[in-house]
Amino acid sequence: MVTVVVKAEADPPRHSSRHRPVPLSVIEFRSPAVRDAWCAAWAMVRENARPDGLGALLARGVDPAARRPATDLLLEPARRQLPALVGSIQVLAMQPAVTAATALIGAGPGLTPSWDDLLIGMMSGMRRSAPDRAHTRFLAGFGQAVLAAAGTTTDVSRNYIRATVQDDGPAWIEAVLAAIAAGDRRRSIGAAAAALRVGHTSGSDMMLGTIIGSALWQYGNDAAQVLSELGCAAPDHGGMTMPARQVCG
Amino acid sequence: MQRVEQFIPNFYRDSVALMQLSSQLAQVPGVSRVATVMATAANIDLLAEAGLLTIRIPPRPNDLLIVAEGADEAAVDGALKQFERLLHDAKPAQLAADATIAPRSLGMALEELPDATLALISTPGEYAAAEAAKALRLGLNVMIFSDRVALEDEVALKRQGRDHGRLVMGPDCGTAIVDGVPLGFANVVRRGPVGLVSASGTGLQEVTCLLDRADVGISQALGTGSRDLSEAVGGASMLAGLDALAGDDSTRVVVLISKPPAAAIADRLTAAAGRCAKPVVICFLGAAPPASRPANVHPVETLEDAARAAIALERGRPPADAPRPELDANLIARAAAGLTPRQTHVRGLFSGGTLCHEAQLILRKDLGPIWSNAPVDPAYALADAWQSREHTVLDLGGETFTRGRPHPMIDQRLRLERLRKEARDGQTAVILFDVVLGHGANADPAAELAQAIREAIAEAPDGAPPCFVASVCGTQRDPQDLARQEAALAAAGVLLAPSNAAAARIAGAIVKERRQQGGRPT
Numbered sequence: 024m025v026t027v028v029v030k031a032e033a034d035p036p037r038h039s040s041r042h043r044p045v046p047l048s049v050i051e052f053r054s055p056a057v058r059d060a061w062c063a064a065w066a067m068v069r070e071n072a073r074p075d076g077l078g079a080l081l082a083r084g085v086d087p088a089a090r091r092p093a094t095d096l097l098l099e100p101a102r103r104q105l106p107a108l109v110g111s112i113q114v115l116a117m118q119p120a121v122t123a124a125t126a127l128i129g130a131g132p133g134l135t136p137s138w139d140d141l142l143i144g145m146m147s148g149m150r151r152s153a154p155d156r157a158h159t160r161f162l163a164g165f166g167q168a169v170l171a172a173a174g175t176t177t178d179v180s181r182n183y184i185r186a187t188v189q190d191d192g193p194a195w196i197e198a199v200l201a202a203i204a205a206g207d208r209r210r211s212i213g214a215a216a217a218a219l220r221v222g223h224t225s226g227s228d229m230m231l232g233t234i235i236g237s238a239l240w241q242y243g244n245d246a247a248q249v250l251s252e253l254g255c256a257a258p259d260h261g262g263m264t265m266p267a268r269q270v271c272g
Numbered sequence: 273m274q275r276v277e278q279f280i281p282n283f284y285r286d287s288v289a290l291m292q293l294s295s296q297l298a299q300v301p302g303v304s305r306v307a308t309v310m311a312t313a314a315n316i317d318l319l320a321e322a323g324l325l326t327i328r329i330p331p332r333p334n335d336l337l338i339v340a341e342g343a344d345e346a347a348v349d350g351a352l353k354q355f356e357r358l359l360h361d362a363k364p365a366q367l368a369a370d371a372t373i374a375p376r377s378l379g380m381a382l383e384e385l386p387d388a389t390l391a392l393i394s395t396p397g398e399y400a401a402a403e404a405a406k407a408l409r410l411g412l413n414v415m416i417f418s419d420r421v422a423l424e425d426e427v428a429l430k431r432q433g434r435d436h437g438r439l440v441m442g443p444d445c446g447t448a449i450v451d452g453v454p455l456g457f458a459n460v461v462r463r464g465p466v467g468l469v470s471a472s473g474t475g476l477q478e479v480t481c482l483l484d485r486a487d488v489g490i491s492q493a494l495g496t497g498s499r500d501l502s503e504a505v506g507g508a509s510m511l512a513g514l515d516a517l518a519g520d521d522s523t524r525v526v527v528l529i530s531k532p533p534a535a536a537i538a539d540r541l542t543a544a545a546g547r548c549a550k551p552v553v554i555c556f557l558g559a560a561p562p563a564s565r566p567a568n569v570h571p572v573e574t575l576e577d578a579a580r581a582a583i584a585l586e587r588g589r590p591p592a593d594a595p596r597p598e599l600d601a602n603l604i605a606r607a608a609a610g611l612t613p614r615q616t617h618v619r620g621l622f623s624g625g626t627l628c629h630e631a632q633l634i635l636r637k638d639l640g641p642i643w644s645n646a647p648v649d650p651a652y653a654l655a656d657a658w659q660s661r662e663h664t665v666l667d668l669g670g671e672t673f674t675r676g677r678p679h680p681m682i683d684q685r686l687r688l689e690r691l692r693k694e695a696r697d698g699q700t701a702v703i704l705f706d707v708v709l710g711h712g713a714n715a716d717p718a719a720e721l722a723q724a725i726r727e728a729i730a731e732a733p734d735g736a737p738p739c740f741v742a743s744v745c746g747t748q749r750d751p752q753d754l755a756r757q758e759a760a761l762a763a764a765g766v767l768l769a770p771s772n773a774a775a776a777r778i779a780g781a782i783v784k785e786r787r788q789q790g791g792r793p794t
Contacts, residue, residue: 096307096318129312129333136312175313177333 049204050152052241056206063208064199065234065249067215068227076137076224077101077231080253097131101138102255109239109246110258112149115161121168128169129176137228139180142169144232145239147192151200152237195221196233203237273304273341275326276348277319279311280336280356293358300354302347303340308355311337378406392455393442394418400443401425408432408440415495416442417456423504426497430508439512445495446473449480456495457681459710460749464489466582467523469513471496471530474624474708475557475575477745478772479527482579484747485770488586491523492516501533507541514541518548525585526552527578531629532559545569551585553578557626558633558648574630576771597774599781607739607767608701608785615701615738616786618642618779619694620665621687623680624745624772627706628667631776638780639663645670660694663783665704681713688724695728700738701786704779706772707757709746718744718757722764729765739782740766743775 052058072078075094080101108123124142131137146166153159166188173181183193191197195218202210218226218233231253239246247257297306307324309315313331320328324339338355342348375381378391391407393400397420404414405428414433421443433440441448447470448455452463459477461484468490470476480490494516496509510528517523526548528541533556545552546566554571555578561571570591572578581591618635622628625646632648642648645657646667654664657672666673668680668687680687687705694700707717714720721742729737742761746754758768769775 096315096322096324100318127314129310129331130314130318132309134310136310136315138314175331175333177310177312 049154050148050200050237050241051154052238052243052245054206056208057203058241058243058245060203060206060208060211061234061237061245064203064211064215064230065245067212067219068230068234069252071216071219071227072231073219073224073227076132076228077141078224078227080231080255094132094137097127097137100127100130101141102253105235105253106250106255106258109235109250112161112165113239113246113258115157117161117164117168120165121172124165124169125172128172129180131224131228133222133224133228134177135180135183135222135225136176137224139173139176139184140225140228141232141235143183143187143192144196144229144234145236146187146232147196147200147229148233148236148238149240150192151204152240154240158240192233193221193229195226196229199230199233200237273343274345274348275324275339275341276345276352277325277327277329277337277339278352278356279332280338280359281332282334293355296358297340297351297355300342300347300351302344303342303351305339305341306351306355307337307339309337309339311335378403378410378412382410382412389413390415390450392417397421397443401429404429404440405432408436408438411436411438413439413450414441415445415448415450415455416440416497417445418442419444419498423499426499427505427508430500430505430512434508434512439494439516440509441495441513442497442509444499445497447476447493448495449490449493451492454711457708457710457712458493459484459745459747460751461493461747462487462489463491463522465491465522465524465586466527467491467517467520467525468493468527468529469496469510469517470494470528471498471500471510471533472557472626474706474745475529475555475626475630477624477708477710478575478627479529479555479579479582481745481747482576482771483582486579486583488583491520496530501530501537501541503534503536507533507537510541511544514544514548514552518550524550525582526550527582528552528554528556529575529578529626530556531626532556538562542566542569542571553581553585553591557630574634574771574773575626576773579771597770599774599778603767604778604781604785607782608789610736611701611739611782611786612698612734612736613786614698615736616783617660617699618663618665618702618704618783619660619697619700619738620644620704620776620779621690621694622665622667622706623669623684623687624706624708625667625669627708627745627772628665630772631704631779632665634773634776635663635665635780638777639783645672660697666690681708684714684717684720688720691721691724692728692731695732695738698733701783702739702741702779704775705740705742706775707742707744707746707761709744709750709752709754709757711751713752716752716757718752718760722760722766725761725764725766739779740764741769741775741779741782742766743769743772745772 079094104123104126111119127138129136149162170184170188173184199214199218202214218230235249294306294308311332316331319325340348340351390413392415393403394417397418400416400418400421404416407414426443430440446456447458449458459481461480466483476493480493494513499505500509501507517526542562546569551568570581572581580594584591584594620631632642636642641652643652643654643661643664645654647653694703725740744757748754769778
């Protein structure tokens with residue numbers, strides 16, 4: 024007898040008793056192995072992000088010829104909105120977070136526009152790193168607001184956003200997050216490499232969002248460091264200070 | 273400078289093709305900039321901000337928008353026309369020849385594995401029924417690992433399975449071995465003549481392992497899901513499994529396993545077993561023995577009895593020829609002698625639900641009421657499962673203990689904490705537990721338990737630790753290696769029993785012996 028296995032990434036709270044799969048573990052940078060796995064994924068993104076998507080934000084001397092006009096148009100608005108978005112999410116300020124997120128819904132190259140891809144990655148990363156109920160509730164409200172605003176983007180992108188808000192992020196992103204949560208550096212690198220190959224710019228843009236989303240609620244200044252490398256101003260923390268820590272090597 | 277824009281409705285080429293086309297056009301003499309984006313409101317805003325739009329145009333998010341800027345009208349018009357032509361000629365990017373795509377549907381999976389006969393469904397419960405129905409329509413047998421499937425869906429699926437002549441195992445079916453392939457939580461057992469159908473996962477694991485240890489293999493081990501023997505479901509999967517095994521040439525003896533079924537269902541199953549031309553062992557834990565039974569049907573009390581009966585029947589002997597082995601009275605007396613007079617209670621810490629149930633059934637005969645979070649007698653349900661009272665036997669895989677945590681077969685941390693807590697309680701005489709090996713289970717459970725037991729012994733009050741009694745449900749070929757697991761536990765001072773039932777009897781006997789020794793000096 025040959026067995027066909029169809030195994031979806033399951034949402035653990037819907038399982039119970041002995042058949043509950045191991046719950047998705049939370050990404051927690053206090054574990055050095057977890058932060059190390061995240062650093063490894065971030066290094067992959069830093070080196071391999073597509074320059075014709077939001078990877079163009081990275082200050083690594085991208086040849087302008089490799090970019091597209093549609094990308095160039097997005098760069099400055101993205102540099103404006105990202106710190107506002109990250110800063111307000113960090114202090115759970117819903118209104119400014121939604122305003123920043125939705126300002127660029129549908130913006131950028133591709134059938135799933137780059138900014139949408141970034142949000143999809145961010146929300147997936149936030150879900151796997153929400154430290155408590157307050158953050159989970161915030162994410163639920165934020166996701167609903169993003170989904171409500173997604174009427175103006177392409178059908179394909181809206182469906183990706185809906186799936187991310189209502190269920191899981193794309194499988195290739197969840198694979199990266201699972202590897203980071205497990206503190207598995209090697210798997211994290213492999214999964215990030217696979218995610219970066221998805222689509223033309225989509226995988227790369229989603230990965231950028233994933234890196235930011237999984238870091239922004241962590242103790243430490245990793246998210247701020249990522250923004251700084253993207254040429255963005257430091258996020259406004261509404262008076263909250265984030266303790267500095269050595270950047271990923 | 274001239275600018276022109278054009279929509280291409282409902283059209284998309286992958287980004288690589290678009291980018292190549294855009295760069296080709298940007299090299300056309302007289303054209304300076306070309307942008308191709310989906311015509312979302314945000315992109316139109318960005319184009320307008322960049323001065324690339326001549327007029328304000330309404331968003332059309334699913335249409336491709338091409339904008340060209342050039343020296344004169346003829347150049348940009350020509351560029352747009354050429355763009356459109358090239359776009360329609362461009363083929364979608366081809367996948368690399370060696371690219372493999374994981375199947376995303378049962379249909380895709382079947383294209384890759386046309387000989388497949390079974391689908392294992394493990395999705396969130398709300399989607400499992402739809403996937404299972406699809407699998408049945410595709411002619412596959414189904415094992416549904418997911419739980420939280422609506423009862424009416426289970427009934428409908430099992431009716432659909434019967435109509436299609438296909439097995440539906442589950443929902444909430446965690447263990448099966450089909451044609452030698454272990455599915456879910458299952459042990460590595462040899463192939464052989466005993467076929468099993470079980471509504472209980474750990475019950476199935478225990479019996480298949482006990483058979484394997486006696487060098488008796490299994491033909492098929494089918495799961496039914498935990499609700500199958502309820503009135504509503506009517507034992508549909510167990511009846512179908514029994515039929516399948518009755519007609520299976522490699523099966524000589526059939527074993528049915530469950531916690532007590534609804535009375536009418538038990539009668540129906542006994543009658544169906546009677547119509548089978550093979551001997552059938554029925555182990556409905558805790559159920560009253562049937563008033564009458566067909567000659568080929570052998571009701572038994574425990575999982576261990578079920579294995580022993582099946583072994584005897586397979587060897588052509590009546591089950592009565594294989595009585596339970598006697599407990600070692602010296603071992604019991606020695607164990608009891610090491611306890612203080614205050615140590616009079618059993619504390620059971622189980623990872624297998626059915627093993628917990630079986631232990632309670634045995635212990636209550638010896639010791640009276642047993643408190644539990646999953647009590648055999650509802651009158652003895654613990655109000656607070658985190659606090660033991662008198663004799664307490666816990667199912668640590670129960671909802672109270674697994675909320676937000678992995679199952680104790682996988683992650684034992686909670687059990688290890690509880691073990692140390694019970695050992696510190698000066699009234700604990702015996703800590704009884706199971707260790708379940710096999711696919712899906714903890715990679716080295718005995719090592720963790722042995723460490724916790726050593727610590728518990730070191731910190732025991734009055735220097736009198738309780739006895740530790742356990743059985744390991746596993747086989748030599750399991751990934752964890754039965755012999756290695758048992759050796760680690762024995763080295764930590766655990767009394768090992770050959771089965772869960774025997775472990776429970778040993779635990780009960782130690783406490784009874786302790787009571788009998790009473791105030792005698794030890």
